[in-house]
Amino acid sequence: MKDTVxxxxxxxxxxxxxxxxxRSRIQTRNRKLILDAALEVFSTHGFRGATLDQIATxxxxxxxxxxxxxxxxxxxxxxxxxxxxxxxxxxxxQLNPQGDPxxxxxxxxxxxxxxxxxxPRESRLFANEILQGAPRMAxxxxxxxxxxxxxxxxxxxxxxxxxxxxxxxxxxxxFSIWATTQHYADFEAQVNVLMPEGGVFPGAAGYLETMYRxxxxx
Amino acid sequence: MKDTVxxxxxxxxxxxxxxxxxRSRIQTRNRKLILDAALEVFSTHGFRGATLDQIATxxxxxxxxxxxxxxxxxxxxxxxxxxxxxxxxxxxxQLNPQGDPxxxxxxxxxxxxxxxxxxPRESRLFANEILQGAPRMAxxxxxxxxxxxxxxxxxxxxxxxxxxxxxxxxxxxxFSIWATTQHYADFEAQVNVLMPEGGVFPGAAGYLETMYRxxxxx
DNA sequence: TCGTCAATTTACCATTTGGTAAAAAACAAA
DNA sequence: TTTGTTTTTTACCAAATGGTAAATTGACGA
Numbered sequence: 001m002k003d004t005v006x007x008x009x010x011x012x013x014x015x016x017x018x019x020x021x022x023r024s025r026i027q028t029r030n031r032k033l034i035l036d037a038a039l040e041v042f043s044t045h046g047f048r049g050a051t052l053d054q055i056a057t058x059x060x061x062x063x064x065x066x067x068x069x070x071x072x073x074x075x076x077x078x079x080x081x082x083x084x085x086x087x088x089x090x091x092x093x094q095l096n097p098q099g100d101p102x103x104x105x106x107x108x109x110x111x112x113x114x115x116x117x118x119x120p121r122e123s124r125l126f127a128n129e130i131l132q133g134a135p136r137m138a139x140x141x142x143x144x145x146x147x148x149x150x151x152x153x154x155x156x157x158x159x160x161x162x163x164x165x166x167x168x169x170x171x172x173x174x175f176s177i178w179a180t181t182q183h184y185a186d187f188e189a190q191v192n193v194l195m196p197e198g199g200v201f202p203g204a205a206g207y208l209e210t211m212y213r214x215x216x217x218x
Numbered sequence: 219m220k221d222t223v224x225x226x227x228x229x230x231x232x233x234x235x236x237x238x239x240x241r242s243r244i245q246t247r248n249r250k251l252i253l254d255a256a257l258e259v260f261s262t263h264g265f266r267g268a269t270l271d272q273i274a275t276x277x278x279x280x281x282x283x284x285x286x287x288x289x290x291x292x293x294x295x296x297x298x299x300x301x302x303x304x305x306x307x308x309x310x311x312q313l314n315p316q317g318d319p320x321x322x323x324x325x326x327x328x329x330x331x332x333x334x335x336x337x338p339r340e341s342r343l344f345a346n347e348i349l350q351g352a353p354r355m356a357x358x359x360x361x362x363x364x365x366x367x368x369x370x371x372x373x374x375x376x377x378x379x380x381x382x383x384x385x386x387x388x389x390x391x392x393f394s395i396w397a398t399t400q401h402y403a404d405f406e407a408q409v410n411v412l413m414p415e416g417g418v419f420p421g422a423a424g425y426l427e428t429m430y431r432x433x434x435x436x
Numbered sequence: 437t438c439g440t441c442a443a444t445t446t447a448c449c450a451t452t453t454g455g456t457a458a459a460a461a462a463c464a465a466a
Numbered sequence: 467t468t469t470g471t472t473t474t475t476t477a478c479c480a481a482a483t484g485g486t487a488a489a490t491t492g493a494c495g496a
Contacts, residue, residue, distance in 0.1 A: 026463090026473070044350055048267030052454060065474055067455065124349055127404070131342055131349070132262055134407040141411045149412050166432070171413055172425035179401035180394045186345070187397075189352040193359045194367050195389055207390035214384070214433050244443070244493085270484060283444055285485065 031069055033059045035083075038076045043124040046132065047077055078136060081129065084122055085140050091115060092174075095152050101159040102216055105173075109208050112181035117201045123185035149174060165216040173215075180208055249287055251277045253301075256294045261342040264350065265295055296354060299347060302340055303358050309333060310392075313370050319377040320434055323391075327426050330399035335419045341403035367392060383434040391433075398426055 023031070037058035041050040052073055056063040070076045091111035095104055116123050129137050149171070156170035184191060184204055191200055241249070255276035259268040270291055274281040288294045309329035313322055334341050347355050367389065374388035402409060402422055409418055 024472080030473090046264040046267050046346070046350070049264050049350075050266075051452080053452085062475065063454085064456080064476085068473070073454065127345070127349055128264070130405050130408050131345055132264070132267075134411075138407070138411070141408060145408075146411055168428070169421055169425050172422055175401055175405075175409065175422075176394075176398045176425070176429065179397040179405075183393055183397035187348050187393075189356070190348045190359060190363075191393065193352075193356070193364055203387060204390055204393075207387050207394070210386070211394065211429070211433050215429050242442080242493095248443090269482080271482085280445065281484085282446085282486080286443070291484065 027069070030061065033061065034066055034069055034076065035080060039080055039121050039125060042077060042080065043121040043128065046128045080125060081137055081140070084126060085144055087119070087122065088126060089144060089148055092148060092152055095155065097155055101164045102213070105156070105165070105216060106209055106212055109177050109181065109212055110205065112177060113184070113201065113205055113208060116181050116185040120185035120188060123182050127182065127186045163218060166218050168216065245287070248279065251279065252284055252287055252294065253298060257298055257339050257343060260295060260298065261339040261346065264346045298343060299355055299358070302344060303362055305337070305340065306344060307362060307366055310366060310370055313373065315373050319382045320431070323374070323383070323434060324427055324430055327395050327399065327430055328423065330395060331402070331419065331423055331426060334399050334403040338403035338406060341400050345400065345404045381436060384436050386434065
């Protein structure tokens with residue numbers, strides 16, 4: 001019997017992430033089902049706390065069928081993390097050196113808050129990974145996030161230097177933007193206890209705009 | 219044979235948290251060892267990701283010996299969470315209605331940041347629990363945290379009303395303080411990648427004081 | 437120093453979990 | 467419809483995991 005060929009075109013235990021082969025309709029659909037289910041499960045239980053059975057049930061597929069599409073639990077997690085990284089970097093990448101400094105930063109805050117609202121599961125997946133010491137993401141952080149943050153920190157420092165925003169440590173500014181926006185996704189369970197009235201995001205948007213405006217206005 | 223009596227004075231599967239019986243030196247020492255080991259393990263892997271074997275190894279005890287001191291994995295986790303809640307509430311409780319509003323809030327920020335630095339594992343234990351939907355802490359949040367936050371939010375609203383600090387939504391202010399301070403503990407793995415130079419906390423303290431001063435100064 | 441209770445170890449067990457092999461079913465090109 | 471391929475199911479397995487029973491060792495007051 002010849003080796004089973006997995007739908008992503010890799011042989012058994014193959015590794016390249018890039019889809020070397022065009023996927024069938026069924027493959028496309030089921031991979032999406034699995035990744036969506038896995039996002040749900042990993043983001044609420046963390047990697048070790050999630051089980052393939054949970055993912056299978058959530059996806060409406062059998063466990064062996066899931067392992068037909070992915071090489072294992074870890075491969076699913078890694079796939080999610082890889083996809084996530086680009087999405088996560090995007091709002092910061094959009095910070096425009098040519099724009100008005102205050103507007104740019106406030107727009108960045110806005111984008112991050114919108115993402116926390118639109119993609120809370122992704123935010124929690126990321127939070128879980130970092131909380132646990134970034135075991136599978138550390139290389140990514142080093143290779144992709146760090147250079148981007150370095151570049152944008154320099155940009156913000158230049159803006160401050162030129163007196164176009166108030167003096168500020170760019171890195172701590174970025175940390176505080178991440179922390180305050182992602183908080184509404186990551187700590188949703190707590191926020192919901194303390195602000196029961198529906199729709200916390202409009203208030204959050206107003207608060208954060210005010211805070212960073214007061215922080216950065218010269 | 220008579221029922222084995224556990225060292226906390228409860229019979230098998232007993233429940234009261236209060237130590238009904240004074241503990242021996244050995245009990246005190248070993249319970250501490252276990253709780254410390256469990257804090258380490260739970261805070262990095264989450265509840266489901268942690269194993270009794272890990273905790274046992276970390277504590278330097280055997281697994282059955284651990285189950286001699288605690289009714290099970292869940293009981294250890296609950297014990298940690300209960301202890302944690304009081305520690306966690308304390309800095310906010312200290313917010314003094316008689317003090318100068320700006321000073322009081324800045325001191326609160328300072329206390330929270332100091333806690334993130336001194337007790338990062340506790341911060342991550344808490345973050346893990348909330349991330350996963352607060353399954354074992356929701357009652358606590360409702361019963362202890364919510365009343366406190368309500369009270370302090372009213373206090374801050376009064377300060378703003380009286381023009382002693384700039385107008386602000388008190389609850390979002392509190393959220394942002396939690397988010398920005400705990401970020402340095404919870405996302406330590408990421409922070410360390412982006413700010414390799416040792417000692418991020420002095421810079422964080424300076425940044426946060428500046429931010430909340432600018433935010434709240436009338 | 438002896439006896440008793442506390443503490444610990446040894447030897448297990450049932451379930452859960454990630455994963456596999458191989459057969460069966462569904463599908464698609466001819 | 468036939469044939470080769472893709473997809474799914476069935477039936478497993480080995481390791482890990484939470485937990486227990488009972489025997490063994492240790493501490494310590496009378």
